[in-house]
Amino acid sequence: MYEPWSTLVAPVAINTSAGRFPDGADTAMLHAVDGGTPAGMRTGMRVRARWAAEPVGHIRDIECFEPLGPAAAPPPRAEPAEPVTSVVTPIRLRYQHMVSPEETRYLHGLAEGRLLGQRCPACGKVYLPPRGACPTDGVPTTDEVELPDHGTVTTFCIVNVPHAGQRQQPPYVAAYVLIDGADIPMLHLILGCPADQVRMGMRVSAVWRPREQWGTTPENIEYFRPTGEPDAPYESYAHHL
Numbered sequence: 639m640y641e642p643w644s645t646l647v648a649p650v651a652i653n654t655s656a657g658r659f660p661d662g663a664d665t666a667m668l669h670a671v672d673g674g675t676p677a678g679m680r681t682g683m684r685v686r687a688r689w690a691a692e693p694v695g696h697i698r699d700i701e702c703f704e705p706l707g708p709a710a711a712p713p714p715r716a717e718p719a720e721p722v723t724s725v726v727t728p729i730r731l732r733y734q735h736m737v738s739p740e741e742t743r744y745l746h747g748l749a750e751g752r753l754l755g756q757r758c759p760a761c762g763k764v765y766l767p768p769r770g771a772c773p774t775d776g777v778p779t780t781d782e783v784e785l786p787d788h789g790t791v792t793t794f795c796i797v798n799v800p801h802a803g804q805r806q807q808p809p810y811v812a813a814y815v816l817i818d819g820a821d822i823p824m825l826h827l828i829l830g831c832p833a834d835q836v837r838m839g840m841r842v843s844a845v846w847r848p849r850e851q852w853g854t855t856p857e858n859i860e861y862f863r864p865t866g867e868p869d870a871p872y873e874s875y876a877h878h879l
Contacts, residue, residue, distance in 0.1 A: 669703055670703065671702060671703045671704070672688070672702045672704045674705070678705065684705070685703040685704060685705055685706055686703065686704060687700045687703055688701045688702050695719070695722065739770070740770040740779070741767060741768065744767045745855070746854055748852070748854060748855065749853060749854045749858070752784055753784065753786070754766075754768065754782055754783070754785070755783045756768035756779035756781060756782055757782075757783050759777060759778075759779070759781060760774075760775035761774055763821040764783050764820045764821050765822050766820040766824060783819065785819045785820055786817065786818050787844035787846075787859070788817070788818060788841070788865060789815045789818050789820070789862075790818075790839060790840070790841055790842070790870040790874070791814070791837065791838060791840040791841075792814045792815070792823050792838060792878055793814050793823075793838065793879060794812065794828065794837075796809050796810075796836070797809060797810050809833040809834075810829065810833055811828040812826070812827060812828075813825070813826065815828075816875050816878050821878060822878075823878055826859065826861065826862050827860075827862065828842060828863070828864075829861040830863030831864050835864075837869070839869035839870045839871070839872060839875070840864055840869055841864065841868070841869065842865060843862065844862055845859070845862065845863055846858060846859055846860065847860050
């Protein structure tokens with residue numbers, strides 16, 4: 639822990655910012671200094687922190703630094719504070735997503751409760767969501783395919799760590815679901831059973847939100863749940879992992 643007084647290392651004007659080394663530190667910090675008058679500021683001047691009346695655990699708890707005169711006694715040490723384990727910082731992110739005609743068809747299909755993919759005319763792979771072109775063969779995927787809302791869990795992760803903004807309380811499962819007839823699995827929640835019972839090959843079906851809540855978004859499917867069917871054989875999804 640550093641002492642709350644320090645040495646001024648840069649000449650500045652009254653009530654402005656200066657670099658100073660807190661005693662015991664090897665790097666300077668930038669903060670305001672209340673020197674009283676411009677003539678009262680000088681390089682090498684000893685200063686101490688002037689603390690806010692009600693500190694809240696923020697850098698602004700130090701209102702400024704002030705000269706530490708020869709007769710000034712060091713301030714009393716505060717009681718040890720609780721350790722800072724996290725800092726919540728509001729962040730806003732604004733972005734624009736440009737959808738393709740194929741993705742538009744897929745999103746409008748979701749608004750109708752349908753899963754629409756596209757098949758490559760060369761290799762026969764069915765992509766969900768559609769991509770407009772097959773990345774393997776480089777040809778347009780113009781053959782539209784309507785798929786069911788059930789499939790097979792391929793790989794999955796049990797989420798045990800809570801985080802800010804989490805909608806589902808841990809533990810819960812995020813899994814790749816291979817929709818029947820598709821060749822690309824989609825990532826979604828698996829609920830409706832204990833997290834430790836989810837397994838590769840489990841057969842699941844979509845649970846849709848109430849129809850009045852549907853929009854052009856994959857969130858129309860709230861989660862997938864087990865169907866109770868026998869597990870799919872590994873060979874049926876092994877090449878889709």
